[in-house]
Amino acid sequence: MGKTATDDGRSRKVGVKDISREAGVSISTVSHVLNGTASISPAVRTRVLEAARRLGYLAHRQAKASITALDTILLAVPPDTLPQNNLNFVSWTVLSALGKESERRGIRLVPFPLEGLANSAKAIVEAARSEKAGGIILLNVDRRELVEGIAGAGVAAVLINGEDSSMQLDSVTPGNRFGARLATDWLIRQGHRKILHITWRGRATIRRRGDGFVDAFVDNGLPREDAQFLFAEGYEPHLGEKAIGEWLVANKGLGEITAIFCAADNLALGVMRGLQTAGYKIPSDISVMGFDGVAPGEFTTPSLTTVNVPLDQMGPAALHLIEQRVTSNRLDRASHRLELGCRLIVRASVAPGPAGTSPR
Amino acid sequence: MGKTATDDGRSRKVGVKDISREAGVSISTVSHVLNGTASISPAVRTRVLEAARRLGYLAHRQAKASITALDTILLAVPPDTLPQNNLNFVSWTVLSALGKESERRGIRLVPFPLEGLANSAKAIVEAARSEKAGGIILLNVDRRELVEGIAGAGVAAVLINGEDSSMQLDSVTPGNRFGARLATDWLIRQGHRKILHITWRGRATIRRRGDGFVDAFVDNGLPREDAQFLFAEGYEPHLGEKAIGEWLVANKGLGEITAIFCAADNLALGVMRGLQTAGYKIPSDISVMGFDGVAPGEFTTPSLTTVNVPLDQMGPAALHLIEQRVTSNRLDRASHRLELGCRLIVRASVAPGPAGTSPR
DNA sequence: CTGAAAGCGCTTACAG
DNA sequence: CTGAAAGCGCTTACAG
Known part of the structure; x- marks a missing residue:
């Protein structure tokens, strides 16, 4: 951004000159557009701004303005x-x-x-x-x-x-809250009505995901009791595996639950393993949803449906x-x-x- | 910002020259500090950055970088x-x-x-x-x-x-949520235990204030039932006045409530008037807290304790x-x-x- | 680590 | 509304 790769692999700064070439106008016109110092025809204005954005000049200028004070x-x-x-x-x-x-x-x-x-x-x-x-x-x-x-x-x-x-x-x-609601809302739209949310006693940021889970039930007019919670001892995969394993035993199987929403992909990784070990097929027996959108979820079998966080x-x-x-x-x-x-x-x-x- | 008033009332742009004068260094040193292009002694660096910030150069540079694309x-x-x-x-x-x-x-x-x-x-x-x-x-x-x-x-x-x-x-x-929690937490710390939250059926942003109201009770280990809600028909002062008036009648007085947290200053204005009309003294009989920090609250009798939003x-x-x-x-x-x-x-x-x- | 001086990029009257 | 040219501000080798 703000630089342009040249043939020799090095990069040089993008300037008004580059923009003027790209947009086919003089450099003073570019300057006028960028500073609003003259009234420019909309067509030209758009062309110049487009070029400036495409070349990364705008983003570069922005970044450069800020970082000066920070080393x-x-x-x-x-x-x-x-x-x-x-x-x-x-x-x-x-x-x-x-x-x-x-x-x-x-x-x-x-x-x-x-x-x-x-x-x-x-x-x-x-x-x-x-x-x-x-x-x-x-x-x-x-x-x-x-x-x-x-x-x-x-x-x-x-x-x-x-x-x-x-x-x-x-x-x-x-x-977190809206993301969890998005995930849950989607499970509900897919036809799930009794959902288990597996989470852990973390900080407030994690509790927000639980809030969003409940929000989706409320917004869809579904009974709150059908939004069930299960707390693992932490977010590591093996703790998710342990939690679901114990729950399956205590509960004598899946009961009415048809989908599990995990508060983190990491947890979901373990939960999936636990379910599969217990002989359940994903997603035909039980659906699993994650949260985070972290790399490994792409490579599980089956691959993990999840909420992508712009990490x-x-x-x-x-x-x-x-x-x-x-x-x-x-x-x-x-x-x-x-x-x-x-x-x-x-x-x-x-x-x-x-x-x-x-x-x- | 970014400009300096001169004697004749006009203003001119602040540049590196001004900063160099203010900081007592050469303009190239200023440039080096601003761009990190040379290692500068911490003392000088700080002096230059301080001067640049004080003169509004940093803020100006920042603003200027962004607005170009937007007219x-x-x-x-x-x-x-x-x-x-x-x-x-x-x-x-x-x-x-x-x-x-x-x-x-x-x-x-x-x-x-x-x-x-x-x-x-x-x-x-x-x-x-x-x-x-x-x-x-x-x-x-x-x-x-x-x-x-x-x-x-x-x-x-x-x-x-x-x-x-x-x-x-x-x-x-x-x-909204944290602000309402802040307000309620303060009422609790002042010794209030049964609080009435007067709000209206508005958009989600307003409901967040109700969430924060409840959060404060939960965080302080107080019973949720002591966080009471009353819904006015809207946020205008006269609707607040009406709501509290009807509530006082239905409730035969204040009951155990010792403080009222209004979801908006505007509402609080009417609630205060309603309480005073009914013969209650604020704050000796009943405390009132607002939300918004809008001008009129400063001029009521008594003046309104509230949560200031950086509007x-x-x-x-x-x-x-x-x-x-x-x-x-x-x-x-x-x-x-x-x-x-x-x-x-x-x-x-x-x-x-x-x-x-x-x-x- | 700092500054004097050359140079570059962007801005700005001004012409058309 | 656009561009050629002068000028200004900031950056950058370079000397100490």
Whole structure:
């Protein structure tokens, strides 16, 4: 973006000259269009803007304007989020996209591993100062003392995958509630009426998925009791496998349940294995829906129908929020809580349910 | 911002030259700091960035980078939102700040009044095209057909004060749920245990305030039944007055309620009048809390304790989202649902309740 | 790590 | 409404 690859593999900056060539007008016309300094015919205007966008000039200009003030960002991550823990595909995807974008923009990312509950806000703020970081990104943590401490220090900070109910810090999360509703709504439209939601006792961001699960039942006028919950001990695959295994025993089979909505793909991976081990066929005996849209779900048998979270956009969005805050000269800038939209990915693990038609 | 007032009242652009003077360094050093093209001593770096921010150079640069592509925006508003309807202080505040910011940036805002349910998405998109608008802002509307229709047309559009559960359009809302929780939590901390939430059957954004009201009870370990709801017929002051009047009659007085949390300041205005007409003293007999932080609440007797929504930042945030979308050359850019943080404004309408201490 | 000076890119009167 | 040309602001080798 903002650069154009040349034959020799190197890239050079895109400028008004390139746009003028591409759009077939003079460079002054390009400038006029970009700045609104003269009235330009709509046709020309459109052509110029199209060219500018296509060549990445607009995005480049935008990025360049913001990053000037930012050269280092402290990245606070809980220990179980680090890359060596290869079970956590979600964090891995988020981190790798964040790293790539930072590199592209020449921002130095300094990782700061959080060790359990020991690290105080003070330690994080201290680290940011000593690294001369202009901002802090916190991944997968939103403990209240931490958030309050950091907010009190007045550094620009953003939570990724966390929320600050005191509305002091900026945050980026998936659209958890709407996403879960989307998934559940789709199961309902496929004819499922009794659905089990397998989740775990995680942070508020995960509870939002449960809220959305219930929302879909309510919005479709279905009885709330048919939206059942099962809590696994965590989100790792083996815990999902364990949870469904125990549930099948306690319940003497699937009962009336015809679909399972897992609060994370990771969990779904284990749940599918558990179901298959117990002799159930997916999706003919039971449908399974995931949440996250992480790579492995594509390669299971059957492949996992899920809600895709734009994980690769979360880091860049967080960078943008920090930039905005650092650049702004408003002291009263309200905190920004950003939810990124999710999309349903229909693959093979969901089949039509017993109720043929949509209840709507 | 981005300009500096001179003695004769005019303003001129702020440039690196001004920053270099302000920071006491050469212009090339300023450039190096802004672009990270040389390693600069932390002291100098900080001084330069401080000066750049103070003079508004950073904000200016940022704004300038984005607006180039945008010269006209269509503003779709329901008829009851228009300025002549002076009861709707919230919309008035949002619109006036949006107008001011658009003017400052040289963006032409074309109002498009929605007439009841008659206007289709097609009509709006059509109007945007004929006005050559680069984006659409929809205020206080989020009907599904409208949202889907506009999303389908592929124009950049943002909802202000609305949500798109299908996660296709961008939106800006107050942090309704967290804000209501903040308000209720504060009432609880003041010693109130039985609280009445007066609201109306509005859109989802308003229901979120009810959610937050309940959240506060749950988080504080208080019985859910003590979080009572009363629905007025709308948000106008006289409907609040009517609702509380009827409730007092039906209930033969206040009963155990010691505080009332109104889902809007506008409603609170009428509720206060109703309570006072019925002979109750605020806050000694009953505490009243509002939501919105709109001007009139400051001038009531007693003045209204409320949750301040950054109404003046909603329009600018919406513009920013449109710019981002127009500028971006990603086709798969996820929808952005943005919630702006709110702050509690403690004034005179809330007194300590019967339970002295905080339950936590 | 900082600055004087050359140079490049974008903007801006101005002509048509 | 568009473009050729002058000019301004910012960047960038380079010296110390």
